[in-house]
Structures are given as C-alpha cells and as structure tokens.
Amino acid sequence: MEAVGSGQLAKDTPMVPVFAEDAAVARPLYVVAADALDDFLAAQPDTVREWLTGSGFAAALGDLRLIPGAGGVVAAVVGYGNAAARARTRFALAKAVGLPAGAWRLEGELTQAQRDEIALGWLLAQYRFDRYRRVKASEATLVLPEGCDGARLLAMAAGEYLTRDLINTPAQDMGPDQLEAAFVALATRFGARAKVVKGDALLEQNFPMIHAVGRASPREPRLLELHWGNAGPSLTLVGKGVCFDTGGLNIKTAGMLLMKKDMGGAATVMGLAQMIMQLGLPIRLRVIVAAVENVIAGNALKPKDILTSRKGLTVEINDTDAEGRLVLGDALALATETPVDVLISMATLTGAARTALGPDLAPYYTDDTEMAAALESGAAQSFDPVWRLPFHTPYEHIIEPGIADLDNAPGWGFAGSVTAALFLRRFADHPRYMHFDIYGHTPADAPARPKGGVGQGARAILAGLPAMLGL
Structure with missing residues (x-):
C-alpha cells in the first residue's frame, strides 16, 4: 500500500476482477424467484426444506440462506423476488458476493439477460x-454462468475499477501529475501512443482556455492525448479532468466536499478506453483529457475576463466555477480538427443535471437519433441507465452575452445542463456528437456500487458502439 501523500498511482498492479477457474468443485448458488419457491422447496430434501421454511425464507429479492451439511456449508439459496422488485433494484443479487470463500456456480431458471446481470453485478x-486502509476482499468467486461472454464482462468490470480508483483518490494524490501518470500507464499497457502538452506549452500550441483555468495551480494544467488502433471507424472520447474545483475566485459556497470527483469525466472515458482496448475492438480510438486544478491565486482567471478559445470563439467569464466547459471547449475543438466518425464527451458538468435526474441516471445529449437509439439499446443490455435531454436550439441566445461570442455562465436560472451542453456543441460542431453530463459518485452503498466514485454511461456506450460505428 502506498503511503498517504506519496503522489504515486494507487496500485502498482491495478485490482482486476476474476471468475472462478475450478468449476468442478464449485458449490451451487440457487437463485429462486418468489413465484417458483413452492416448486423449489418441493424438490429439496426434507432437511433443506425444513431449514428454509423454518428460517422464514420467502425468496425475497437478495435474501440469502446458507445450507449446512457435512463438513460445513454445502450450498446457498438466494431469493430473486418478483418482477416488480427486480425492476426497482439493479444488481440486487450482488450481496451474494459475501458468501463463504470458494467457488460458486449459479443454478436456477434464469434468462440470459438475468445471468449477465448477476455475473456483472458479482x-x-x-x-x-x-x-x-486495509479492506477485506471477498474470497468467494463465481463460475462464469452459462452463455455469458466472460471476456466482455471482465473488460467492463476492469474498466469500471479503473474509473472508481481514479475518482476515489483524493486530489492530494490525484492531481494533474498523477492523472497524467495514470493516463500514460493505460496507454502503455495496451500499446497506445500517448502525448502530453502542459504548462506554458499549452499557450504555444493554442489551448488558451485550458491554460487559463489551470494556471493558478502549482500543478501545471495539461492536455493528454491517446491514440490506439490503425484501422476501422474512428471514435474520439473527450473527458473533463478537473482534479479539484474550488470554484476559483467565484469560490464555492457549498458542495466543495466532493470536488475530488470533478475529474469523473476523464476517469470514465479512461475506463471506457480500457474496455475498448482490452476487447480489441476493430476501431481507431482517440482519447483527449484536459487535466487541470481550478484553484485561487493572484494569477487566477477573473470574472468578466474574455478568453479567445482554440476555435477562435470568444468567451466572457461570468463565473469562474463554470470552468469545465472551458477546458472541454479547447479539447473538443482539437477533436474536430481531424475527421472522426463519432465524438463523445463526458463531464461532471452541472448541478442542474443532478437536480433533474438524481445521482443514478446519466443524462446525455445528441442530435443524432440513430446514435441515441444505439445508446438506449446498449444501456438496456449493459444495465447502465441513461436518459436523453435535448440540445434545445431556441435557447442558443441565452449563451450569447453580446460582448463576446459566448457566455460561460449566463445566470438565467433555468435549464443549466441544457445551456452548458449547447455551449459545448459550439466547439464540437460535429453531426455525430454526444455529450454526457454525469455525476460520477454513488452517495450511499448500493448493490455492486459502494459509496464513492462510479462510472456512468461507459458500458452503455460500449454496447452501443457496434451500431454507432457500423461494426
């Protein structure tokens, strides 16, 4: 374990998920729906039936019972509830990860989608x-259920682990330097090409808004870029990497406690990139991350400053706490300077998105209905809920202040996520563009999602890519 404040990556070898290898010795984990309980009990030996009924087992969703036998626990039964209960809770059976050590195999009448959800949740x-701090890991492992694509499930989980690690690490150990190190390590692991532009070189290479947001920090702002794959359709992912956000001179009066997660967009596109590269998808992948800290110093960005962006658009700064759209603006401008088939940005951008949809549902924007349909299908397949919000063009005038081309924080009081998305669309300027305004944090422990950092939308995108890119 690295010492606190070491400035190193969280782990020399990233934690990776696994399935059980020795299926021959796996004990059964019976999954029993409420409407199948009577038939299940009738098929059991008297001792098992009496044990389950005597303990009050009613097949409620997630209710786990261990079955004793000679030499210890010989099996387990977990309730699968009814359809209404299952619709209310994703990954409800993930609590079974607390089973005794050893290998377990699923038994029960399950659809393929149900087996996929249980395996991914596990x-x-x-x-x-x-x-x-030392955290006890589960010593129970699951045999890959029948019909499941193990490589795909493991890639999705490994990418999610990376995202969670990055978001959970506090800013003292996950500033722009460490985010760069993690980014380069990811590129190296999969044989990708990485490029870094930082400090005053950002001005020399025309990334003025990234430089302006991050210049007040002693940890230099930077642009990170990864290229992987030499053939196939092209996908560019752009992530907001604000490693900590004080709000700048418009200092946050509330909500700073969670601002280590303001690089959640970067963490999520990096996790998605890992999934894509681990699976070897036949595409050309480009990942762009703007990594900065938004802090306070004498040279900090000031309210009413006007910046000239990489794209040439001028931006009036009406709130230094609306910095994410600034760094993304330069990154998106770079992304569209070369041809790309699909462009996606991800950012923990607005509180308005949380107010509208809460912490669990990831809102996204696109003008391309086919991309939206592919994403919605992918979200259902991968148990990764999303919700489409509109690029409402009649609101364009709200982000035009008159003194400059654009206003980074119009203070209108309405549709804050929509106006932020419209701001980004000016820089993306691409017909097949999709933007996610994610939260990146689970506020309380939930099945398969412990309190803390979490990826949102990455699995849905992964599952939707074949349709989006014509694979």
Whole structure:
C-alpha cells in the first residue's frame, strides 16, 4: 500500500476482477424467484426444506440462506423476488458476493439477460478501494454462468475499477501529475501512443482556455492525448479532468466536499478506453483529457475576463466555477480538427443535471437519433441507465452575452445542463456528437456500487458502439 501523500498511482498492479477457474468443485448458488419457491422447496430434501421454511425464507429479492451439511456449508439459496422488485433494484443479487470463500456456480431458471446481470453485478461488487486502509476482499468467486461472454464482462468490470480508483483518490494524490501518470500507464499497457502538452506549452500550441483555468495551480494544467488502433471507424472520447474545483475566485459556497470527483469525466472515458482496448475492438480510438486544478491565486482567471478559445470563439467569464466547459471547449475543438466518425464527451458538468435526474441516471445529449437509439439499446443490455435531454436550439441566445461570442455562465436560472451542453456543441460542431453530463459518485452503498466514485454511461456506450460505428 502506498503511503498517504506519496503522489504515486494507487496500485502498482491495478485490482482486476476474476471468475472462478475450478468449476468442478464449485458449490451451487440457487437463485429462486418468489413465484417458483413452492416448486423449489418441493424438490429439496426434507432437511433443506425444513431449514428454509423454518428460517422464514420467502425468496425475497437478495435474501440469502446458507445450507449446512457435512463438513460445513454445502450450498446457498438466494431469493430473486418478483418482477416488480427486480425492476426497482439493479444488481440486487450482488450481496451474494459475501458468501463463504470458494467457488460458486449459479443454478436456477434464469434468462440470459438475468445471468449477465448477476455475473456483472458479482464482479462489480468485488471492488475494494484499499489505498488508505486495509479492506477485506471477498474470497468467494463465481463460475462464469452459462452463455455469458466472460471476456466482455471482465473488460467492463476492469474498466469500471479503473474509473472508481481514479475518482476515489483524493486530489492530494490525484492531481494533474498523477492523472497524467495514470493516463500514460493505460496507454502503455495496451500499446497506445500517448502525448502530453502542459504548462506554458499549452499557450504555444493554442489551448488558451485550458491554460487559463489551470494556471493558478502549482500543478501545471495539461492536455493528454491517446491514440490506439490503425484501422476501422474512428471514435474520439473527450473527458473533463478537473482534479479539484474550488470554484476559483467565484469560490464555492457549498458542495466543495466532493470536488475530488470533478475529474469523473476523464476517469470514465479512461475506463471506457480500457474496455475498448482490452476487447480489441476493430476501431481507431482517440482519447483527449484536459487535466487541470481550478484553484485561487493572484494569477487566477477573473470574472468578466474574455478568453479567445482554440476555435477562435470568444468567451466572457461570468463565473469562474463554470470552468469545465472551458477546458472541454479547447479539447473538443482539437477533436474536430481531424475527421472522426463519432465524438463523445463526458463531464461532471452541472448541478442542474443532478437536480433533474438524481445521482443514478446519466443524462446525455445528441442530435443524432440513430446514435441515441444505439445508446438506449446498449444501456438496456449493459444495465447502465441513461436518459436523453435535448440540445434545445431556441435557447442558443441565452449563451450569447453580446460582448463576446459566448457566455460561460449566463445566470438565467433555468435549464443549466441544457445551456452548458449547447455551449459545448459550439466547439464540437460535429453531426455525430454526444455529450454526457454525469455525476460520477454513488452517495450511499448500493448493490455492486459502494459509496464513492462510479462510472456512468461507459458500458452503455460500449454496447452501443457496434451500431454507432457500423461494426
């Protein structure tokens, strides 16, 4: 374990999810729906039936019972509830990851989608953030259920683990330097090409808004870029990497406690990139991350400053706490300077998105209905809920202040996520562009999602890519 404040990556070897290898010795984990309980009990030996009925087992969703036998626990039964209960809770059976040590195999009448959800939930529930304290890991493993694509499930879980590690690490150990190190390490692991532009070189290479947001920090702002794959359709992912956000001179009066997660967009596109590269998808992948800290110093960006962006658009700064759209603006301008088939940005951008949809549902924007349909299908397949919000063009005038081309924080009081998305669309200027305004944090422990950093939308995108890119 690295010492606190070491400035190193969280782990020399990233934690990786696994399935059980020795299926021959796996004990059964019976999954029993409420409407199938009577038939299940009738098929059991008297001792098992009496044990389950005597303990009050009613097949409620997630209710786990261990079955004793000679030499210890010989099996387990977990309730699968009814359809209404299952619709209310994703990954409800992930609590079974607390089973006794050893290999377990699923038994029960399950659809393929149900087996996929249980297997993915099991993997995600194994995640532990153990950089600063010892956390007991589960010693129970699951045999890959029948019909499941193990490579795909493991890639999704591994990408999610990376995202969670990055978001969970506090800013003292996950500033622009460490985010760069993690980014380069990811590129190296998969044989990708990485490029870094930082400090005053940002001005020399025309990234003025990234430089302006991050210049007040002693940890230099930077642009990170990764290229992977030499053939196939092209996908560019752009992530907001604000490693900590004080709000700048418009200092946050509330909500600063969670601002280590303001690089959640960067963490999520990096996790998605890992999934893509681990699976070897036949595409050309480009990842762009703007990594900065938004802090206070004498040279900090000031309210009413006017910046000239990489794209040439001028931006009046009406709130230094609306910095994410500034760094993304330069990054998106770079992304569209070369041809790309699909462009996606991800950012923890607005509180308005949280107010509208809460912490669990990831809002996204696109003008391309086919991309939206592909994403919605992918979200259902990968148990990764999303919700489409509109690029409402009649609101364009709200982000035009008169003194400059654009206003970074119009203070209108309405549709804050929509106006932020419209701001970004000016820089993306691409017909097949999709933007996610994510939260990146689970506020309380939930099945397969412990309190803390979490990826949103990445699995949905991964599942939707074949349709988006014509694979």
